[in-house]
Amino acid sequence: MTTYLHKHDLPDDIDFGRAVAIDTETQGLSLIRDKLCLVQLSAGDGNAHIVQMDRDAYDAPNLIALLQNEDITKIFHFGRFDVAIMQRDLGVDTHNIFCTKIASGLVRTYTDRHGLKDLTRELLGVDLSKQQQSSDWAADELTQAQLDYAASDVLYLHQLRTILTARLVREGRLDVAQSCFDFLNTRCRLDLMGWDEIDIFSHRMRRD
Template sequence: MTSAPSEGAITLHRNDLPDNVTFTGSVAVDTETMGLNPHRDRLCLVQLSAGDGTAHLVQIIPTSLGGKGYDCPNLKRVLADPSITKIMHFARFDVAILQHALGITVSPVVCTKIAARLVRTFTDRHGLAALCRDMLGVELSKQQQTSDWGAKELKPEQLAYAASDVLYLHALWDKMSALLDREGRRELAQACYDFLPARARLDLLGYEDPDIFSHRA
């Protein structure tokens, strides 16, 4: 097994991406929040990687802690750029929190979790750690998943965990993309990805439960 990346692969930026950090083609994206309710829980960190072994972590610091809050034009520009494909895992949540917090439309998007559910029907193991282990031989630690991401100073262990969630997404997407082609489900996956910004808006409006696609009365 390959271990998670070292701290040397991580660059932390406070409040926004610097002007000299740009992405073309595709970028792996993940988020850390105070919880799983976009209306209640604030966005704390956005992780990005070009698939080059480096993770750029943008810490969103609220004005009450001396930061700029959601005033992050460079980050917004990357996430909303229609020429850059955003690679995510469980994009439904990440797209929702980014659209709600930053006031942008995040598109186009591909999601490795949706791909896994479409092509790995022989298992119910679709989490990022399981997929990285099974398909890339990479062991990810999830110890910091439920730590306090709202702290003004994040611990090195938190940064390493956050970085690991994007550093392998390009490689994982390559594997998933090949499986979508093999199983003839590329077109279906793309339809799901195209719908993600609207699905996120439905979730934000409260249509997660009851789901408007459900037959339940």
């Protein structure tokens, strides 16, 4: 595995093929308070590219063009957060999404454990380390441990998509999964507007 660190944007000539795995790192999990620090990407080839964002400008035209490219599938795990934070800080909707957490929820109905660590352990026999999950991602210089952790979050998403897609087809739920993926940009806009904990489809719209 090789991890490439890029400052502020992707290189001009990078090619991720027809599907790219994407994850983000922020200072915390608040869509109001915490800024986007890193965007990690992988073509599924065992290598990872990490973009260390300029948190003052967020000038990343190559990354934005990739997110908007409808011909390339973007594979996330819990894309609801990643897509929202990139909507907010990069000002971009992400097109053509596959979310392994949504897919897992639709087909792994025998469990309520749908975290990335749970998926990779069960479906791939890989035990991911989460030791660096709580880390200072805004640091000017990232440690090798941080880079390795950030990379690990995208290295297995292509394999998970293949397995989960087969299960969605088996269970006859691929269409509903695609509808969920297509709705993610709207779901993220609702989160950013303050409807993150309120079900607007419910008869009684309230915080429980």
